Amino acid sequence: MRVLHVITGLGVGGAEHQLRLVLPRLAADPAVVTLTNPGPVAAAIRAAGFPVHDLGMRGNRDLTAVPRLAAFIRAGRFDVVHTHLYRACVYGRIAARLAGVRAVVATEHSLGDGIIEARPTTAAVRALYLAAERLGRVTVAVSEAVRQRLVAWAVPDRRITVIPNGIDPAELRHDPALRLQTRARLGIPARARVVGGVGRLEPTKRFDVLVRAVAALPDTTLLLAGDGPARARLAALAGELGIADRVAFAGGLPHARAALCAMDVFASPSPQETFGMAVVEALAAGLPVVYVSCPPLEARPDPAARRVPATPDALRDAVRAALARPGGAAPETLAEHDIGRVAGALDQLYARLVRPDRVWSRTT
Structure with a gap:
């Protein structure tokens, strides 16, 4: 199974660190696209043997990123697209659907009360988030607190699963x-x-x-x-x-x-x-x-x-x-909170979305 992780950037941060930790432990075959800022975490991911593609997004309103990302997804024949962080969740979900991928997962790392990734959750931010969420299949909440905030935002509870962050x-x-x-x-x-x-x-x-x-x-x-x-x-x-x-x-x-x-x-x-x-x-x-x-x-x-x-x-x-x-x-x-448990839970989620009747391994 091929899984593409799409993330806003790969500078130093919690979501970026989680991605670096989980990639080597996944049974699925992963690759990574960063919309911008291929920082030190990108270097660490590459050093671990996983490809990182920099989309070179020029700003939050660079709409050319969507067709370029869709083309990359289509060419890579990915089974699952997994997005991380607000901008990547918006652009990544749209691009995945344009590329014909239905198994679209997003992890919500940073939704607080009235704030998401240090930006206020204005009506416009919330509306864009919810519009993009409907294009995915599942949103992963990193804690029960995040699940409750997503439900309060009108994300259907049936579309949310809680998979806590992990450590090594x-x-x-x-x-x-x-x-x-x-x-x-x-x-x-x-x-x-x-x-x-x-x-x-x-x-x-x-x-x-x-x-x-x-x-x-x-x-x-x-x-x-x-x-x-x-x-x-x-x-x-x-x-x-x-x-x-x-x-x-x-x-x-x-x-x-x-x-x-x-x-x-x-x-x-x-x-x-x-x-x-x-x-x-x-x-x-x-x-x-x-x-x-x-x-x-x-x-x-x-x-x-x-x-x-x-x-x-x-x-x-x-x-x-x-x-x-x-x-x-x-x-x-x-x-x-062992990172191996996080990877196992994600592999099960991917398998359930793609082929619920089949057990996948890295070589599938």
């Missing part, structure tokens, strides 16, 4: 040498107490709350791994609070492991997440975790993670307590 625990294993190397590169003392966060630095993630919490924790350094429009404001806030020398910005990283190894406690101040992958990755890395929102842990708590309100005082107190306790995810958390 081996990629996240703690490495003492990497810990020291990362701290040295970022100018963090080897014996410092380090609280960290991972994610795109944008206002909705509320890293400002974490900066204020750390300001009230003497002898504690904050490490933020990620980049985005809020970085300058966060740096300015750290200066205003007199802790600029205790806040380290790692920038965008192709993989979170190095940053996680450098931390003693992981904190996620975001009040709204579609999944909260960074939280689960931090648990797999052996860190005690403090978080505001993480749908899978809200459904099934882990003893190494504590949920708190999104206030500086609550984060401060929880971080202080976490610095004194060991971390490490419960085995059932790691098993439930």
